[in-house]
Amino acid sequence: xxxxxxxxxxxxxxxxxxxxxxxxxxxxxxxxxxxxxxxxxxxxxxxxxxxxxxxxxxxxxxxxxxxxxxxxxxxxxxxxxxxxxxxxxxxxxxxxxxxxxxxxxxxxxxxxxxxxxxxxxxxxxxxxxxxxxxxxxxxxxxxxxxxxxxxxxxxxxxxxxxxxxxxxxxxxxxxxxxxxxxxxxxxxxxxxxxxxxxxxxxxxxxxxxxxxxxxxxxxxxxxxxxxxxxxxxxxxxxxxxxxxxxxxxxxxxxxxxxxxxxxxxxxxxxxxxxxxxxxxxxxxxxxxxxxxxxxxxxxxxxxxxxxxxxxxxxxxxxxxxxxxxxxxxxxxxxxxxxxxxxxxxxxxx
Numbered sequence: 342x343x344x345x346x347x348x349x350x351x352x353x354x355x356x357x358x359x360x361x362x363x364x365x366x367x368x369x370x371x372x373x374x375x376x377x378x379x380x381x382x383x384x385x386x387x388x389x390x391x392x393x394x395x396x397x398x399x400x401x402x403x404x405x406x407x408x409x410x411x412x413x414x415x416x417x418x419x420x421x422x423x424x425x426x427x428x429x430x431x432x433x434x435x436x437x438x439x440x441x442x443x444x445x446x447x448x449x450x451x452x453x454x455x456x457x458x459x460x461x462x463x464x465x466x467x468x469x470x471x472x473x474x475x476x477x478x479x480x481x482x483x484x485x486x487x488x489x490x491x492x493x494x495x496x497x498x499x500x501x502x503x504x505x506x507x508x509x510x511x512x513x514x515x516x517x518x519x520x521x522x523x524x525x526x527x528x529x530x531x532x533x534x535x536x537x538x539x540x541x542x543x544x545x546x547x548x549x550x551x552x553x554x555x556x557x558x559x560x561x562x563x564x565x566x567x568x569x570x571x572x573x574x575x576x577x578x579x580x581x582x583x584x585x586x587x588x589x590x591x592x593x594x595x596x597x598x599x600x601x602x603x604x605x606x607x608x609x610x611x612x613x614x615x616x617x618x619x620x621x622x623x624x625x626x627x628x629x630x631x632x633x634x635x636x637x638x639x640x641x642x643x644x645x646x647x648x649x650x651x652x653x654x655x656x657x658x659x660x661x662x663x664x665x666x667x668x669x670x671x672x673x674x675x676x677x678x679x680x681x682x683x684x685x686x687x688x689x690x
Contacts, residue, residue: 385420388412392607396644397651400600414602425609426568432620433564513542540688562686570678575601577674578667585663586653600652604645611641 344356388411391398399411412420517538521529530538548554579597586592615637618630649667650660 384410384412385417388417389610392417392603393610395651396607396648397600397603400596400603400648400652403599404596414599414606417606418602421606421609422568422571425613428613429567429616430564432616513546514539517542536688544690558690559686562690563683566682566686570675570682571605574671574674574678575605578604578671581667581670581674585666589653592653600648604648607644607648608641611637611644615641 344353346353346355388399391411399414402408402411403414521535529535544555548558576598579594579601582597582601583592583594586597615634618634618637645668646660646664649655649664650657653660655663
């Protein structure tokens, strides 16, 4: 035995190790392998069934000590989050999203203008006076634009926005630092502004001013921070739950953690279904899936509410109020985390 005790029965009375022969046969190895696989699968599928269709049930069972028939919450979180993000990164293309946003923005301002157009009244006669007045206004506008352009070029001739000086490549970061050195100490940028401006100029130089490539790289980097965002938000959401249910002394912070873990696992499964359905709508004769999408969204909100109701065992009115407060506060938490990790992605690409 591992503990060194002498065992006469099937199990050690001290450490609980099974009393088996040190050298196992091939059949014993196969038997243990099949048992371990089927035992895990049985636990996993039964856990998923209760997790999705009986919100809050697994967390209550865990508090009561009934844990042997279900997969451990931490193992469940690791498995479902890994599966979801592998699927998520395989179907989500950040470059397509950036390109779509660019096309939509371009479509808002891309208005074709036909030059030298002649305006004709209802009788078919050209409105020569309006044309002459339009030409005069056009000349004035061109002259105004030219004067503004000249002033801008003079003002920013030596700025860090210039790409070249005398047809020679410009090191944007070095040029920015050189300008900062010429300024008085009290007029120079602070550490934070200096850090972000330096990074911005480095990215412009790295991607040759191609904004689409910069946004694609930033979106790709941020998307890979998304698992960390959710993982960091988990203990914060549990803390919010502890504040909402601080009067219930029977719930410890660890209990709120277990409930939040089960809640996230259920949301991973529902988000997986939601993305799968959205991808399936593009297939022929599958337009009816849009109705299933609406049902999934409605079920997600009901699932969050029902989980709180079943786990904390409070009335409907109190649960709705605390559910609303949890959603409201979670929006601010996620917005703050998105901002922090967005800045981190910007500084690390």
